[in-house]
Amino acid sequence: MKMFEYMGKEVFAKFGLPVPKGRMVANSDEAFQIATEIGGPVVIKSQVLSGKRGKAGGIKFADHPEEARVAAQELFGMTIQGLAVDILLVEEKLHIDQELYLSITIDSASKMPVLIASAHGGMDIEEVADEYIVKKQIDVELGMHGFIACDVVRRMGIPLNTPQGKELVKIIKTLYKIFTQKDVDLVEINPLVISGDKVIAADAKVTIDDEALYRQVDLPRVEERTASEKAAHDLGLSFVELDGDIGVMANGAGITMGTLDTLAYYGGKPANFLDAGGGTGEEGTAKALELILSRNPKSIIINIFGGITRCDDVARAFVSVKKNKGIPVPVVIRLVGTNQEAGRAILKEAGIEAYDGMQDAAKKAVELAQK
Amino acid sequence: MKMFEYMGKEVFAKFGLPVPKGRMVANSDEAFQIATEIGGPVVIKSQVLSGKRGKAGGIKFADHPEEARVAAQELFGMTIQGLAVDILLVEEKLHIDQELYLSITIDSASKMPVLIASAHGGMDIEEVADEYIVKKQIDVELGMHGFIACDVVRRMGIPLNTPQGKELVKIIKTLYKIFTQKDVDLVEINPLVISGDKVIAADAKVTIDDEALYRQVDLPRVEERTASEKAAHDLGLSFVELDGDIGVMANGAGITMGTLDTLAYYGGKPANFLDAGGGTGEEGTAKALELILSRNPKSIIINIFGGITRCDDVARAFVSVKKNKGIPVPVVIRLVGTNQEAGRAILKEAGIEAYDGMQDAAKKAVELAQK
Amino acid sequence: MAILIDENTNVLVQGLTGKQGLFHTQQMLAYGSKIVAGTSPGKGGAVVEGIPVYDSVRAACENHQIHASVIFIPAAFVKDAALEALEAGIKVVVVVTEHIPVHDEMAIVAYARRVNATVIGPNTFGIVSSGKCKMGIPPNQFFIPGSVGVVARSGTLTYEIVGNLTAQGIGQTTVVGIGGDRVVGLSFVDVLKMFEQDPETKAVVLIGEIGGKSEEEASLYIKEMTKPVIAYIAGKSAPPGKRMGHAGAIIERGMGTYEGKVKALTEAGARVVELPFEVPEVIKEICR
Amino acid sequence: MAILIDENTNVLVQGLTGKQGLFHTQQMLAYGSKIVAGTSPGKGGAVVEGIPVYDSVRAACENHQIHASVIFIPAAFVKDAALEALEAGIKVVVVVTEHIPVHDEMAIVAYARRVNATVIGPNTFGIVSSGKCKMGIPPNQFFIPGSVGVVARSGTLTYEIVGNLTAQGIGQTTVVGIGGDRVVGLSFVDVLKMFEQDPETKAVVLIGEIGGKSEEEASLYIKEMTKPVIAYIAGKSAPPGKRMGHAGAIIERGMGTYEGKVKALTEAGARVVELPFEVPEVIKEICR
Numbered sequence A, B: 001m002k003m004f005e006y007m008g009k010e011v012f013a014k015f016g017l018p019v020p021k022g023r024m025v026a027n028s029d030e031a032f033q034i035a036t037e038i039g040g041p042v043v044i045k046s047q048v049l050s051g052k053r054g055k056a057g058g059i060k061f062a063d064h065p066e067e068a069r070v071a072a073q074e075l076f077g078m079t080i081q082g083l084a085v086d087i088l089l090v091e092e093k094l095h096i097d098q099e100l101y102l103s104i105t106i107d108s109a110s111k112m113p114v115l116i117a118s119a120h121g122g123m124d125i126e127e128v129a130d131e132y133i134v135k136k137q138i139d140v141e142l143g144m145h146g147f148i149a150c151d152v153v154r155r156m157g158i159p160l161n162t163p164q165g166k167e168l169v170k171i172i173k174t175l176y177k178i179f180t181q182k183d184v185d186l187v188e189i190n191p192l193v194i195s196g197d198k199v200i201a202a203d204a205k206v207t208i209d210d211e212a213l214y215r216q217v218d219l220p221r222v223e224e225r226t227a228s229e230k231a232a233h234d235l236g237l238s239f240v241e242l243d244g245d246i247g248v249m250a251n252g253a254g255i256t257m258g259t260l261d262t263l264a265y266y267g268g269k270p271a272n273f274l275d276a277g278g279g280t281g282e283e284g285t286a287k288a289l290e291l292i293l294s295r296n297p298k299s300i301i302i303n304i305f306g307g308i309t310r311c312d313d314v315a316r317a318f319v320s321v322k323k324n325k326g327i328p329v330p331v332v333i334r335l336v337g338t339n340q341e342a343g344r345a346i347l348k349e350a351g352i353e354a355y356d357g358m359q360d361a362a363k364k365a366v367e368l369a370q371k
Numbered sequence C, D: 001m002a003i004l005i006d007e008n009t010n011v012l013v014q015g016l017t018g019k020q021g022l023f024h025t026q027q028m029l030a031y032g033s034k035i036v037a038g039t040s041p042g043k044g045g046a047v048v049e050g051i052p053v054y055d056s057v058r059a060a061c062e063n064h065q066i067h068a069s070v071i072f073i074p075a076a077f078v079k080d081a082a083l084e085a086l087e088a089g090i091k092v093v094v095v096v097t098e099h100i101p102v103h104d105e106m107a108i109v110a111y112a113r114r115v116n117a118t119v120i121g122p123n124t125f126g127i128v129s130s131g132k133c134k135m136g137i138p139p140n141q142f143f144i145p146g147s148v149g150v151v152a153r154s155g156t157l158t159y160e161i162v163g164n165l166t167a168q169g170i171g172q173t174t175v176v177g178i179g180g181d182r183v184v185g186l187s188f189v190d191v192l193k194m195f196e197q198d199p200e201t202k203a204v205v206l207i208g209e210i211g212g213k214s215e216e217e218a219s220l221y222i223k224e225m226t227k228p229v230i231a232y233i234a235g236k237s238a239p240p241g242k243r244m245g246h247a248g249a250i251i252e253r254g255m256g257t258y259e260g261k262v263k264a265l266t267e268a269g270a271r272v273v274e275l276p277f278e279v280p281e282v283i284k285e286i287c288r
Helices: A005-014 A028-038 A064-077 A147-157 A162-179 A210-215 A227-234 A253-265 A280-295 A311-325 A342-347 A358-370 B005-015 B030-039 B064-078 B146-156 B163-181 B210-215 B226-236 B253-266 B283-293 B311-325 B340-349 B358-370 C019-031 C059-062 C075-087 C102-114 C155-165 C186-196 C214-222 C243-251 C256-267 C275-286 D019-031 D057-063 D075-087 D102-114 D155-167 D188-197 D214-222 D245-252 D259-266 D278-288
Strands: A020-025 A042-046 A057-062 A087-090 A100-109 A112-118 A133-135 A184-195 A196-201 A204-206 A240-242 A247-248 A272-275 A299-306 A331-337 B021-023 B042-046 B060-062 B088-092 B098-107 B112-118 B133-137 B185-196 B197-200 B205-208 B238-241 B246-250 B273-274 B299-306 B330-339 C010-014 C034-039 C051-054 C068-071 C090-096 C119-121 C126-129 C131-136 C144-154 C171-179 C202-211 C229-234 C271-273 D012-016 D033-039 D052-055 D068-071 D092-096 D119-120 D128-129 D133-137 D145-152 D172-177 D205-208 D227-235 D269-274
Touching: A020 A028, A028 A042, A028 A064, A028 A087, A028 A280, A042 A064, A057 A064, A064 A087, A087 D092, A100 A162, A100 B197, A112 A147, A112 C102, A133 A147, A133 B030, A133 B064, A147 A162, A147 D075, A162 A184, A162 A196, A162 A227, A204 A210, A210 C075, A210 C102, A210 C275, A227 A240, A227 A280, A247 A253, A247 A280, A247 A358, A247 B030, A247 B064, A247 C229, A247 D102, A253 A272, A253 A299, A253 A358, A253 C075, A253 C202, A253 C229, A253 C275, A272 A280, A272 A299, A280 A311, A280 C126, A299 A311, A299 A358, A299 B064, A299 C155, A311 A331, A311 A342, A331 A342, A331 A358, A342 D012, A358 C275, A358 D227, B005 B205, B005 C155, B021 B030, B021 C243, B021 D172, B030 B042, B030 B064, B030 B088, B042 B064, B060 B064, B064 B088, B098 B163, B112 B146, B112 B163, B112 D102, B133 B146, B146 B163, B146 C075, B146 C144, B163 B185, B163 B197, B210 D102, B226 B238, B246 B253, B246 B283, B246 B358, B253 B273, B253 B358, B253 D155, B253 D205, B253 D259, B253 D278, B273 D172, B283 B311, B299 B311, B299 B358, B299 D155, B311 B330, B311 B340, B330 B358, B330 C155, B330 D155, B358 D278, C010 C019, C010 C075, C010 C271, C019 C131, C034 C059, C051 C059, C059 C075, C075 C090, C075 C102, C090 C131, C102 C119, C144 C155, C144 C186, C155 C171, C155 C202, C155 C275, C171 C186, C186 C202, C186 C214, C202 C256, C202 C275, C214 C229, C214 C256, C214 D033, C229 C275, C229 D259, C256 C271, C271 C275, C271 D075, C275 D012, D012 D019, D012 D057, D012 D075, D019 D033, D033 D057, D052 D057, D057 D075, D068 D075, D068 D133, D075 D092, D075 D102, D102 D119, D145 D155, D155 D205, D155 D278, D172 D188, D188 D205, D188 D214, D205 D214, D205 D259, D205 D278, D259 D269, D269 D278
Parallel strands: A247 A272, A247 A299, A299 A331, B246 B273, B246 B299, B299 B330, C010 C034, C010 C068, C034 C051, C068 C090, C090 C119, C144 C171, C144 C202, C202 C229, C229 C271, D012 D033, D012 D068, D033 D052, D068 D092, D092 D119, D145 D172, D145 D205, D205 D227, D227 D269
Antiparallel strands: A020 A087, A042 A057, A042 A087, A100 A112, A100 A184, A112 A133, A184 A196, A184 A204, A240 A272, B021 B088, B042 B060, B042 B088, B098 B112, B098 B185, B112 B133, B185 B197, B185 B205, B238 B273, C126 C131, C126 C171, D128 D133, D128 D172
């Protein structure tokens, strides 16, 4: 779950990590008011779950409250990468001496958290050469310690005996605490600003592990998915819209991708990616078919290789949906694996012949779509 | 630092570990009042830092508030193992179905915390056979987990599918949390009482690591030492009174014990154990001599083998104390190690000849005491 | 021969009495796995499908020699269960459960590393040493003994490919699902090393996916291997996935694409096929 | 030969710029220890006594090959410093500082175990491989090369006994202070095993104390040793110490007394002397 910048900063503040003075606002009057409270130049930042906000014009500066109101009005009208701007963050404008970069995320290769830091932060961080980037894998059993933070700061080239160096050590320790206590996938501060003696998180990108949300009851919830993606997700389905004409349903991300690859091989174009996961029952199957049909495909391929999923459950669900709701386009079903005999018998009774091979089924689905 | 039972129970309660209803009281009127609030039979327990309270008559029961007042009056007059009873704990009297034992302490051999549990708790726990005692060393990097607590409860012979079994799992997890978060040396609950479906800590013995008190700022402080022991401790001295007539000062627990052993070998009787530790300066040396003189010894032996301690510091301190305060009994000084030449020169200037060997010095000190 | 588990492996099932645990225990028994015990806290003493159930892994270990454990337990409790198996000294732990918090996964993998144990998964179909022992959830009928080692990230795609192999009479030594999550115990490289050492394995099939960089890492080892490797990477025509901020870009530095993976594997000497059903033909060609 | 450190050991001093660190660095240099670097966060770049100072252990390790580290740092910061040395891959870490919280000590020792490193102390005088390398605080003049290994819990008592040995011309291979705290890295047994393996060590002196049960544990190993062991246990006439509740009694089950230790050691074949100055005579008698 991606969090809005202002939410991330609220988490930072709760852990004592320095953030600029400011607040999120939902209209331009509030922007005026917060700018008045801050009493100096402010920055007004669109709150959307997308990078490259700055380059898209989603960040404005204002010297006076009235300017802030005007800037806010402009931003509220905007759309950034397809996302409407509903919320702004109004903050003091920082005096910037240096922009640093600091993040902690999960490194699949080492299977450990990795802390990434650089004295060359800012918008172009991805272009910074490896030699200016400090990476430190954290041993989760050992945890974060002062010496680790100190060594990272040294490697960044920031002197340890300065107020900024000392502050940075504290920030690194705090950031790791947030990372572990909040089930964080990614916490990124870019830029982390040196402003005089202070070091302040000028941005906050925080992503929480979806699988751990159940135990992060104190965090606010952000819904990033579209309504239909969310409906699919709630049923254990993973659904993405594509621009072809063959509806696809399979169980497992790998085999779903394999199905798309095979369709493409035979010259077909998939209308969607739909991974029904393991063990989808009647409601899930019905919803899956509804989602597929919403793309107006010319044919549909259902590709089930049962492991946790049992073939008889899928067959029963399909037959019931077909009977109750009707399916207006030809459907090719491939059904093997756990309880496959029972499943095929159910389909046969409903007059449907299941395919053995994914290859043949895909070929047929492409043919049907091209008719 | 040993904590009083009532303080230990306050810590327990803060962590959510079940304790009996009750409160500490400083006079018998309060005992009456708390017993009234509890509204049933109560137990009144002397708060002294000594075991075997029960056997010494330091625990009384009362069915009514007035009885509680009388019992409290009796207890306030008592002395248990030399300790005056100044505080009582008045608590609801528990219905006891079974007495368990549970503790966590530090096992020097494995260098790990060890959890000790038994279904045969109560006063005679030290007599319980090893086969009824569950010991589990805790890997500090792994920490406490549900499975560890469950397995301990299983080994205690308490069924895991009972309310008591489940409660016990929680208590074990909580106890380990207290152990780690409060820098605990020993946390012991004996008895841990099964009372119907509940499991309640009927006693609480908590000892905090003295070396970690500086970071346990939230805990109350208990002073166990006598005034002179405390004064010694504050100066980095370790002082214990003995019943002989030779004053002893040495630097290091090992060599102090070695000095006592050598004196004993030559037929002498030490008046005290005084380990001056490493690097004691003039103030410490003066205080050490004052403590030694308070025992009215017939002779004094100062046995210094300098490592961290520097011989010249000790010599300078001794000469200054002798000059300013005077020392009315003969003193034998043995002085070797770091900066020994400088130290001996200082003593020589003051007319004192230092010994080379501990053996000769000890022999001399015994001779002087026997004159 | 096989890797990790075989006909002499004594298997423990953690969460034996749950719905999934029970169903798959029956399936594993039908495949011939030597399941000697199960656990279910509070149900110690029961006997299910002829298998004694214990309150804890240590209780099971007091009564049986256990070589490997397979976990069928809800996601929120898997960390505890996996650590329990590892702490009791079990050297192979298979975690089938999906949706496990990634911080829990890191904790499990870190501890496994420390105690020199192997964790397979989480979010894996498991492992099958064909004809000898199955730990996990794949349908029994597709796994027959032979000389091809298979290692994969995703389940159903593996059944698909192994099913194709079996249909053509090509059996497997061991089929290993390393799991689909970002943090898993065994890596491709770990399994490739085992297959390289296993005398019975003559060729290896690697079933990868777009995203991450584990196929690229595997390529570095494939260069050193003496045995042929056939690879299929799913997702050539899949929509692009999510990216983890700048940090993800800094870590991956351009890795993770279909083209990149195919290039790395091909350069390392692996034979990359374009579609799942091409695998058996290529094996026949290579192992002729 | 010697154990743990010798004339080729490159030594790091953590906390070199502090008062204690500086004084004892001078002393160690005077003894001949090969001190190659020091650390002091924020003072990186300085040169003290001709030794380069770094901000962190890793920074020192980037510039020098370091075999062992000795820590002179206030108690509250020792956990961080010791973990730092261990995490940087240093295999021998000597912690002189006393008054370290026991939970910190357990954390240090647990991590050292995991990374297969040796921690000497905390609360130790250190270690001297006589004539080769000193890490710690003992006065230099009492340590001369020879063939007796010494292992002890307390400092000054060790100087006393080693001083007596040296006065009689009996030199030492290595003198090890395991430290006086309840939780320390090296145990008596660990050091005895090293002396047993060291070809130059002909006899071992063990200097124990009442309390705890480490002398009793050492006895179990002394039974298997081929080399003679001479033991002195301080505290025959000392006042009884504190006891740690029932838990202490359950753990120790009667161990810890002077009589018990002497009995265990004697039965194991060690020669127990009654007074510190008897050690040289007994060694002469045994090694004649």
